[in-house]
Amino acid sequence: MAQTDKNNHNSDQREAGRLQVLDAIRSAGTIARIDIAGRTGFSPATVTVITAQLLEAGLIEEVTPEPNEKATGIRRGRPRVSLRLRGQAHRVAGLKVSHNNISVLILDFEGTEILSHEMTLPETRMATPLFCSVLIEAVTQACAKGSFTINDLSGIGVALSGLVDAKRRFVYWSSSLTDRNVNLGAELDSCTPCPVFLDNDANLVAKAEHLFGEGRDVDDFIVVTIEHGVGMGIVLDGEIYRGTRGCGAEFGHTKVQLEGALCQCGQRGCLEAYVGNYALLREANIMDRDRPLPDVPTLFNRAQSGDMMARSIFDRAGRMFAMGLANLVNIFDPKLIILAGERLSFDYLHADTVLEEMRRSVVQVDAPLPEVRVHAWGDHMWAKGAAAYAIEQVSAQAVREASSDAA
Amino acid sequence: MAQTDKNNHNSDQREAGRLQVLDAIRSAGTIARIDIAGRTGFSPATVTVITAQLLEAGLIEEVTPEPNEKATGIRRGRPRVSLRLRGQAHRVAGLKVSHNNISVLILDFEGTEILSHEMTLPETRMATPLFCSVLIEAVTQACAKGSFTINDLSGIGVALSGLVDAKRRFVYWSSSLTDRNVNLGAELDSCTPCPVFLDNDANLVAKAEHLFGEGRDVDDFIVVTIEHGVGMGIVLDGEIYRGTRGCGAEFGHTKVQLEGALCQCGQRGCLEAYVGNYALLREANIMDRDRPLPDVPTLFNRAQSGDMMARSIFDRAGRMFAMGLANLVNIFDPKLIILAGERLSFDYLHADTVLEEMRRSVVQVDAPLPEVRVHAWGDHMWAKGAAAYAIEQVSAQAVREASSDAA
DNA sequence: TTAATTATTTTTAAGGTCAAAAAAAGTATT
DNA sequence: AATACTTTTTTTGACCTTAAAAATAATTAA
Known part of the structure; x- marks a missing residue:
């Protein structure tokens, strides 16, 4: 808005x-x-x-x-x-800043992958100046791999988890930064020769779906990402919907239970607190303190091999997720919902029972239900979203120049 | 979409x-x-x-x-x-079909109220042909009041509760009709000399807010109506957002509790089943079967005079409502939310405690929260929405003619 | 009273987009 | 091989919108 x-x-x-x-x-x-x-x-x-x-x-x-x-x-x-x-015509970089590392993906103007690069982070959370220099270092290393320099890039897109106002290139809060309310766009401008574009990571996955993925021929759809947390990107009329302050589409912090489970955001009853990676492990470890579980796939295996406790954890997560999806359908009545994920280990959320429950929880009309597509990306998903955004912005700039030249 | x-x-x-x-x-x-x-x-x-x-x-x-x-x-x-x-320049009618009666409001092109009229319905639910003739009769009576005829109207807007695809003028379901999936636009066309426009009643309240109310100078806002049920109208970029099938914005049937209270729609856990008029009375009468309560204001009085049971009903309703509103904010990050109601007896949902709880349940950023305005309309609210829609459509038609004449 | 100033509205010339016509570059038919 | 036909692309003339200039209608200053 x-x-x-x-x-x-x-x-x-x-x-x-x-x-x-x-x-x-x-x-x-x-x-x-x-x-x-x-x-x-x-x-x-x-x-x-x-x-x-x-x-x-x-x-x-x-x-x-x-x-x-x-x-x-x-x-x-x-x-x-x-x-x-x-x-x-152009070459862009897409960056995804994760917990422990940065992935960089370099695409040409057509969207073809030129190369990718990974770099380990010195710290998970950094002060702004360090963060900027780490970012630049990652891009520089990636460029070196392809025998060109950062000067040969027309734009850099950066995917951040957190609350980002993409228009203003302003970060309210990010799990990668120790500072809050950082004017990160301006900070990065002073270190790079080319324009830098920022957005929330889920929004950028939506962007990638729109440019290169399941949303290529659709102008109105919703992307839901599940991993550590739950993210959402909304595409309306071909554009990412971002809300007034740039921090809409916070599906993961939608409340699904009054006074419910504690979320990492500090509030209670968030969808993410039932469905997110960490939420599942927390439950598992409360139930059985003697055998702490290392990861969700292990838990999932147990559920599949008949462990009733594990199974009940996934069961509740699935039902909460179905409820969340149904709410999206009731509010947006979208044509298409894309469940995008990096790994297939989260099959439980894509299960037919979950989608069936969603369908049952939706306002019933004699018209076809929204299509739900599961898109299992490779591990470049997030970085590709960032690169897609860079391509889009670079395109806009290039067209601007082409138009004024034509005049 | x-x-x-x-x-x-x-x-x-x-x-x-x-x-x-x-x-x-x-x-x-x-x-x-x-x-x-x-x-x-x-x-x-x-x-x-x-x-x-x-x-x-x-x-x-x-x-x-x-x-x-x-x-x-x-x-x-x-x-x-x-x-x-x-x-x-033009004169239009707006109709709201309620449980027992139809209200008709006649506006001029500027939005000034010319007259209003009420007519009792023969039945709450009618077959399509009867419904059409009742509608026409109501309009005819209203026109007679103003010493003109239905032929002097440039358009008629109709507000229906239920699931309506406004574009197609198609009614999936309405509480006023015994039939489902009615092509009501076409049916009405054959009985009236002027064009007829249909939409869901909550969408039309949003339209009224946009043309004449609190949303006059805003192009992006959300309207929530509370009465028998809970309705929502979303205005994005100056247009009502309706979704793919025309039945989005079903806020009342958003789920706020897994396996929750039974709703009139047949599903469980809908917001409406906690906040709607009928839900409150149901609870009250379960709690105390010997003293059946006639209406919500009575229940509200009891709560205010210290009845703990009554108070707890409103308390839960308020908290559920706050949760629903917070979810809207988390998803849309709107500039403005308008709580529109016909009567002030629903103060409890506008209470500061409810809004405070909403604010606490929203993703926290260092930026101003969405403004929440309470708009207590007179009893014409719904009909005015219908009339507003008619004005909008008639304007479009008039402009079309003006443009082609100019050529 | 007259000239200067100011703000709004209208006119003018140029560029963008479209419908319709023309041109282009093939295939099908004789 | 020549002609007819089909489909895509380009050109043309008209209209819409704009920036810039001109006209208009007031107030203010001299």
């Missing part, structure tokens, strides 16, 4: 069209002008004009069809000329 | 601007062109062009300042010419 650009009739209007076309090309991979017109709603005439400018700016290129390859069915009429993004 | 017009570059684009200007004039009451430019983001030049067309179409008029009245502070420069809606 209040955080969507609108009414910027100033110079924004020409950019908007360019960006829409660029997005259409990105989501399609390769696409002919006529289909861009179909998808975006622009007239073919306008598409011609816009693509000409994007071509001239070097952001896209025409695909010269191989003579043999008439695979797309022999069509009559003037043959289509497909367009695609020009990968070499 | 998927239910916001976009990409209608066809003829929509000229309408959009006209409509935006019209909305700005409506929300301001009277406003000079230069301020319309400021508010809408259009250039003064465009405002001149658009207002000229709206003037010619008779939708707005210039305010001739009284010679004496230089009240607005002595300004230098060319004096502003204020514009306002021309009330006589």
